[in-house]
Amino acid sequence: MTSRRADQLARANALSPLSSANLTMLCDFLYDRTGMQFGESKRYYIDRRIADRMAHRHLTAFADYYALLRAEADEAEQLINSFTINETYFYREDHQLACLSRSILPEIVASKRPGDKIRIWSVPCSSGEEPYSIAIWLLENWALVDAYNVEIVGSDIDTAIVAEALEAKYGRRAVMRLSPELIGRYFEPIEDGRVRLIDDLRESVTFAPCNITDAASVARQGRFDVIFCRNLLIYFDGAARVRCMENLLKSLLPGGYMCLGHSESMSRISANFITRRFPDAIVYQRPEQL
Template identity: 80%
Template sequence: MSTSRADLLNRAKALPALSVADLATLTDFLHARTGMRFGEAKRYYIDRRVADRMAQRHLTSFADYQALLRTEPSEVEQLINSFTVNETYFYREEHQLSCLSQSILPEIIQSKEPGEKIRIWSVPCSSGEEPYSIAIWLLENWALVDAFNVEIVGSDIDTEIVAEALEADYGSRAVMRLPPELIQRYFLPSEDGRVRLIADLRESVIFTPCNITDAASVARQGRFDVIFCRNLLIYFDAIARVRCVENLFTSLLPGGYVCLGHSESMSRISERFITRRFPQAIVYQRPEVT
């Protein structure tokens, strides 16, 4: 017999908070697998999510939950999913999309023939708003979009959010920055006032699971001309940040570009990138020769 959400909430509320030692054990575990660093300041956030997972698995002691994490990779995946932050919407940081079509791509195609592949990676992609935004933006703003084989890949460590991205069903907040004519052109009405991206656009983006701090996971994605990795580095400590940036560098083709979030910078992380100050945005380029 299935357990109701109310029962699970009550069961989770009845569980004790993590001890100081258990909190340290859990945060070290998460850091080793995701690069994200949590601490005492995030105690309520951590206790709530661990309690939810323990209630789901009918466990009452953290020691038992630790044992489960050691034996069930699927539970590790579920725990990580519960800790990821998926705040996004269409056309977020639009100036970078403008930079993509007006400055970055015109440079990239100087070394490509018509019909050649251009690979663009959105990581983390959350529920798909960013990679789908890239697809819509290029259709609307780059006259040469059909002259090249543009491949857009969206990746995220959260496997549940990747499944949501594939569905591409969104509430009003997700599309609040889109002009009404674009919503009419690229979306269909869904249930409860939601909208769903048209099939052609859903099929134009490839979605994959990926842990950006794990070199093997990143290598499986191949190499890219442009990477959007926005508002992720702020969740990492210094060591994980360097590891992430090294993986991004390796993932770029020579001469490729990476776009970070507006509050992020390569300057204190790596000297391997060239800082490019375009009229629309500051981005970072892998040198043609390294």
């Protein structure tokens, strides 16, 4: 550990926990910016991250840090990055990937011509495992992958994790669901037992930061045939979920498909989707006329 980092940690450890009023102010700030809910039950998690950011900015009073937070977009971005959860791995919930290749894409291409564009959006993308999984799965399991112009986009509110996705370097846990054959085909070994995705695969996915609670941020990504938005809405309250789904609905092309996480359901969020029960997964479709 460098002396600078050790000094920063020492300063962070010396800072007092947030008062109840300051905790509420901070949680309201995070909710307004991200839609994510934090509160007293996650106090230790919050105190540690705020102490670290305050120490990094050489501040000891929360009032001074809060003023800085509201004045500097870069500090707000750094704080939000520190609060995001990026736990994932390749081929997570791969039954939905099977549904994509066996059911969703055959329906989509029924109204397209060879060479037409198919856009797939993975949000949140974390450090790339989600959208890169889509790319690998289609190469391995969809015979028509080369007949169409498939564009895969990965987005996340955490700008630091998007930068990691571009690097595409992974440890053993990230690739634990992949067979040795797939790892050998799509990854190259690097230092410390880690692997890096090969160049062709890295170049097949485009990355961009996005906050799905913000309509303008979502609109900048364009419109998609399929959106994977998995295991994100569980961190939002009801109002934020509705706002997010309104934004994502506008990003779906008519007849487009939405894939949520296994513990998430559209039933209490939006009545604007058709529930489709395919053999591999339940997904949600935007009607052709809406």
